[in-house]
Amino acid sequence: MSFVRWKKNKQVLFIVSVIALCCLVITSICGLQPTREQIREKLKTLGIENSCKVLECDITATCDTVLDQEVNRIQTIEDDLANERCPENLNFIGEISSSEKNMPLAFSIMAHRDFPQFLKLFEAIYRPQNVYCVQIDSKSKLEFRKKVDKLLSCVRANEEERAFLSKSNISLVWQHSSLLEGDLSCLTQLLVNRLPWNYYINIVGSEFPLVGNAQLVSKLESVRNPIGFVHIKYPHKEVADRWKYSHILVEGSSPFSFSPFYKDYVVRTKIEKTLPPNGIKMMYGLKNVAISREFSEFCINSEEGQDLREWLLDVQTSIEHFYPTLALYYLTHKGIFPEKDAYELLNEWKMRQTIWFNNPNFNCYGKIKREICVLSLGDLPSILQMDGYMMNKFDSDLDFSIVHCLSEMIRQ
Incomplete structure (x- = not known):
């Protein structure tokens, strides 16, 4: 693909993205709010008691x-x-x-x-x-x-x-x-x-x-496992790209942020990262967890936890990878559960x-x-x-x- 064609396609993509964003904003602003009576009726239909x-x-x-x-x-x-x-x-x-x-x-x-x-x-x-x-x-x-x-x-x-x-x-x-x-x-x-x-x-x-x-x-x-609730998923390609290259923090207003509060943003470099430490299998999921004190100690004090924490310093959205990755490692490498059972129990x-x-x-x-x-x-x-x-x-x-x-x- 020629540079001119690539540049033209990139401009078209940018315009489409802006239009899509505007549509989202307009939909959000112009969406008609239901009345209180309509909300009450909806709750009643769903069998939800209204105590508000x-x-x-x-x-x-x-x-x-x-x-x-x-x-x-x-x-x-x-x-x-x-x-x-x-x-x-x-x-x-x-x-x-x-x-x-x-x-x-x-x-x-x-x-x-x-x-x-x-x-x-x-x-x-x-x-x-x-x-x-x-x-x-x-x-x-x-x-x-x-x-x-x-x-x-x-x-x-x-x-x-x-x-x-x-x-x-x-x-x-x-x-x-x-x-x-x-x-x-x-x-x-x-x-x-x-x-x-x-x-x-x-x-x-x-x-x-x-x-x-x-x-x-x-x-x-x-809870039926020694960890608790940790949302865990197998990473698809876009997520896996987060740890293929090093990410850095750039100071200054992000071109993707409309809030003046967020002054810094993360960008991907061309520097390839090493493989995850200790041969650990990378996972991802929600940042929110409920984890036992025993597993909390493992996250902070174990060699595996400390190595992964350091390795994730330049990974985009690393908080979505730390707990799920260590949770699966903890349950499978200690022989507590096979991977399929560990996956299901953590996601209950x-x-x-x-x-x-x-x-x-x-x-x-x-x-x-x-x-x-x-x-x-x-x-x-x-x-x-x-x-x-x-x-x-x-x-x-x-x-x-x-x-x-x-x-x-x-x-x-």
Whole structure:
């Protein structure tokens, strides 16, 4: 193919891509939001009980009042935290089952903005027997960091290590190994923490649970392998290309990002990488996991875990490869399960659900961002049909009401 023809084809491809992107944006913006009555009827049709006050109201003024009360509560909390006071109106779940008490969990939360969303998430997952490490992006505003730090200090009470900010100062960049490093930094700190825990759960600030802590514990009690839940898939060609060549971080605004917050991006070089260490078989899957303390120790302290971690430093989206690869290696090389059984057992429950822009069975009523649907209230019936722990993703600036609804529903 001549250079001129190649250049022309590339220009056509670029124009088509821009048109497709515009169509996605227009569809997202112009998509008609269903009314509250339509949402209620849809939930009724699906046999889902509606326990959300925002949906129960019919008069706009009344509905606005319901949301205004919650917005005002959060604003009061933010004001208290900004003034170094512990809020009195935090909304944690009071009653805790014996199963929850007997299975303390360790959480890592990566976050960079949107304190109202972070607060609602933390209120939904906090239990006094659990342990929490929060890794905040080094690029985040100081105001956000201070509020989160003060919130964590308010729930620590007499247990000084119950909830804390990560000691690592990391700039978290999409598709970069910094995401894996932020995750593993929290895991390392949780392992040396003196408080007991059974499973490690990694989440991000823009997610929200579809089930409560009691239901999560119930799922973990059903685990039939020594690791837990790790979404694992065999890599197709496009995914395998991630580790054929070295990737580097480029400083400056990405040509593919419309957000001023994301200043750096990852690009592929022409430098070929060596084969994966220790002859390990590369896998990939969701970044979210629920892994046992035993396997967590293996990830951080074993030679295989340390070698893979170092090898993944220049691999695109390395956080999607670390846990799945080590999980399959751990179960098969130790002779615990044959590969087929290990694959099925690890995939028994999803720790995260995401709606992608090209899903033919889903009409995004929120907006598309980085090929993902940022959810709004109209999406509630669809996501409540999904089976999993965390739903990705939410933004209080787009629609605060959907997270408010979910927080009420998981308390039932």
